[in-house]
Amino acid sequence: xxxxxxxxxxxxxxGNRLQNLATQIILENLGHKVQNLVxxxxxxxxxxxxxxxxxxxxxLGGRWRAFKRFTKQFLPNTDIIDGKSTNxxxxxxxxxxxxxxGSDQTWNPEFIQNKDHxxxxxxxKEKRFSFATSFGVSQIPEKDKNDFANGLNEIKHxxxxxxxxAEIVKRLTGKTCTVVIDPTLMLSKQQWQDLANKSPVEIxxxxxxxxxxxxxxxxxTEWMQNFAKAHNLKIVxxxxxxxxxxxxDPLGFVKLLMNAEIVCTSSFHGHAFSMCLEKPFVSFxxxxxxxxxxxxxxxxxxxxxxxxxxxxxxxxxxIDFEPVxxxxxxxxxxxxxxxxxxxxxxxxxxx
Numbered sequence: 043x044x045x046x047x048x049x050x051x052x053x054x055x056x057g058n059r060l061q062n063l064a065t066q067i068i069l070e071n072l073g074h075k076v077q078n079l080v081x082x083x084x085x086x087x088x089x090x091x092x093x094x095x096x097x098x099x100x101x102l103g104g105r106w107r108a109f110k111r112f113t114k115q116f117l118p119n120t121d122i123i124d125g126k127s128t129n130x131x132x133x134x135x136x137x138x139x140x141x142x143x144g145s146d147q148t149w150n151p152e153f154i155q156n157k158d159h160x161x162x163x164x165x166x167k168e169k170r171f172s173f174a175t176s177f178g179v180s181q182i183p184e185k186d187k188n189d190f191a192n193g194l195n196e197i198k199h200x201x202x203x204x205x206x207x208a209e210i211v212k213r214l215t216g217k218t219c220t221v222v223i224d225p226t227l228m229l230s231k232q233q234w235q236d237l238a239n240k241s242p243v244e245i246x247x248x249x250x251x252x253x254x255x256x257x258x259x260x261x262x263t264e265w266m267q268n269f270a271k272a273h274n275l276k277i278v279x280x281x282x283x284x285x286x287x288x289x290x291d292p293l294g295f296v297k298l299l300m301n302a303e304i305v306c307t308s309s310f311h312g313h314a315f316s317m318c319l320e321k322p323f324v325s326f327x328x329x330x331x332x333x334x335x336x337x338x339x340x341x342x343x344x345x346x347x348x349x350x351x352x353x354x355x356x357x358x359x360x361i362d363f364e365p366v367x368x369x370x371x372x373x374x375x376x377x378x379x380x381x382x383x384x385x386x387x388x389x390x391x392x393x
Contacts, residue, residue: 043074043075043139043140043385043389044074044075044076044077044137044138044139045069045074045075045076045077045138045139045140045141045142045385046076046077046078046079046135046138046140046141046142046162046165047062047065047066047069047076047077047078047079047141047142048079048080048081048141048142048143048144048148048159048160048162049061049062049065049078049079049080049081049143049144049145049146049148050080050081050082050083050146050147050148050153051080051081051082051113051120051122052082052083053105053106053109053110053113054105054106054109056254056280056292056295056311057146057226057309057310057311057312057314058083058146059109059112059113059117059292060226060292060293060295060296060311060315061145061146061224061225061226061311062078062080062117062146063116063117063237063292064224064225064226064228064229065142065144065145065173065225066078066116066117067229067233068225068228068229068378068381069142072381072382072385074385075119076119077119077121077135077138078117078119078120078121079121079123079131079135079141079159080120080121080122080123081122081123081124081148081155081156081159081160082122082124082155083147083150083153084152084153084155085155101283101284101288101289102283104288104289105288105289105290107289108289108290108291108292108294109291109292111291112291112292112293116293123159124155124156128158128163128164129164131159131164132164132165135164135165136164136165138165138169139169139388139389139392140169140170140171140385140388140389141162141165141169141170141171142171142172142173143160143161143162143170143171143172143173143175143197144172144173144174144175144176144201144202144203145173145174145175145176145203145224145225146175146176147176147177147178148160148175148176149175149176149177149178149190149207150176150177150178150179151177151179151182151183151186151190152178152179153178157189157190157193160193161192161193161194161196161197162197163193163196166392167196167197167198168198168388168391168392169388169392170196170197170198170199171197171198171199171200171201171384171385171388172197172199172200172201172202173201173222173225173377173380173381173384174201174202174203174222174223174224174225174377175201175202175203175207176202176203176204176207176335177202177206177207177210178335179206179210180206180209180210180334181210182210182214187214190210190214191214191215194211194214194215194217195215195217198387199380199383199384199387199388200217200219200220201219201220201221201222201377201380201384202219202220202221202222203221203222203223203224203335203338204221204334204335204338205221205334205338206334206338207219207221207334208220208221220376220380221338222373222376222377222380223339223342223370223373223374223376223377224310224311224314224339225377226311226314226315226318227314227317227318227370227373227374228374228377228378229318230318231318231319231320234296234300234315234318234319235300235319237293237296238293238294238296238297238300239297240293241290241291241293241294241296241297242291242294243287243290243291243293243294243297243298245297245298245301246276246278248275248276249274249275249276249303250275250276250277250278250302250303251266251269251270251275251276251277251278251302251303251304251305251306252278252298252299252302252304252305252306252321253266253277253278253279253281253305253306253307254279254280254281254295254299254305254306254307254308254309254311254312255279255281255306255307255308255309255326256281256308256309257308259308259326262306262308262326262350265350266306269306269358273303275303275304278298278302280294280295280298296315296319299312299315299316299319299321300315300319300321302321303322303359304321304322304323304324304358304359305321305322305323305324306323306324306326306350307323307324307325307326308325308326308327308336310335310336310339313325313336313339313340314339317339317343317345317363317366317370318370320361320363320366322358322359322360322361323348323361324348324349324350324353324358325340325345325348325349325350326349326350327349342369342373343366343369343370344365344366344369345361345366348361
């Protein structure tokens with residue numbers, strides 16, 4: 043089948059690009075062809091992605107170019123559909139056999155520019171399904187509820203990434219929604235290691251902490267600096283503007299994380315890759331939005347004790363992943379079953 047994947051593009055966010063890659067690999071390994079149909083997570087990013095490389099030739103522009111090269115090399119069949127009408131999209135992509143919505147925060151009401159796009163209304167509803175899609179919020183604003191209810195009701199095969207998302211679907215439609223793991227967790231440790239080694243990023247010679255935060259918090263910074271000093275570790279932070287690793291490409295992010303002594307993160311994908319690559323990590327509480335996705339993952343794997351305020355100092359550099367592996371493997375199979383069943387039914391319905 044030829045499958046369209048509606049997701050976001052963000053040439054500054056590592057999890058965004060890596061979940062798109064993982065989704066494509068999963069579908070291609072099942073024998074399908076993939077056409078990525080991406081939208082900017084907010085209106086500002088559309089012009090920013092055109093301006094940044096010209097106005098900021100070095101650090102900010104360098105990061106943009108690293109992400110752009112990654113997308114061109116590993117996600118070559120990618121079309122940006124911002125600003126295009128439903129009629130135009132229907133004419134261009136009407137021959138797709140199915141359209142998958144997700145993963146990432148594709149249904150975050152704060153990010154949506156065009157609800158017709160993110161609910162795939164340019165293609166017959168019989169061809170639509172969602173996979174590990176995230177709302178990124180626990181409540182849909184009152185003004186958006188009717189549009190969301192309508193869009194969700196038109197999708198027969200629904201899956202989301204967190205329990206809060208399943209509760210939203212239930213409230214708006216009455217439907218029971220499957221919760222599946224993020225696509226990045228569906229690839230094996232070996233698969234990510236092989237991909238990461240394609241990155242030109244050089245690993246530091248010193249032992250280091252890999253940090254990945256999407257928010258700034260002085261208390262977290264102080265904790266990490268004291269921790270690094272106590273254990274004689276360098277701090278590697280790919281989100282530090284003007285820092286050495288700010289222009290790291292997405293696979294370089296994986297490479298740096300997998301070679302670290304420990305990971306400190308408030309990011310969902312920081313947690314996901316730590317688990318997939320079996321790296322010791324310390325969890326920092328993000329926003330309420332992020333907490334739903336992260337808490338679902340920590341509860342699932344039984345790793346809630348990695349929170350920085352309660353973690354056992356004697357266990358900082360070690361996690362017993364033996365009981366975690368079968369949990370993740372079970373969830374991989376659950377997600378794969380949903381994916382294969384959905385595609386099989388869509389194929390039958392459209393013959």
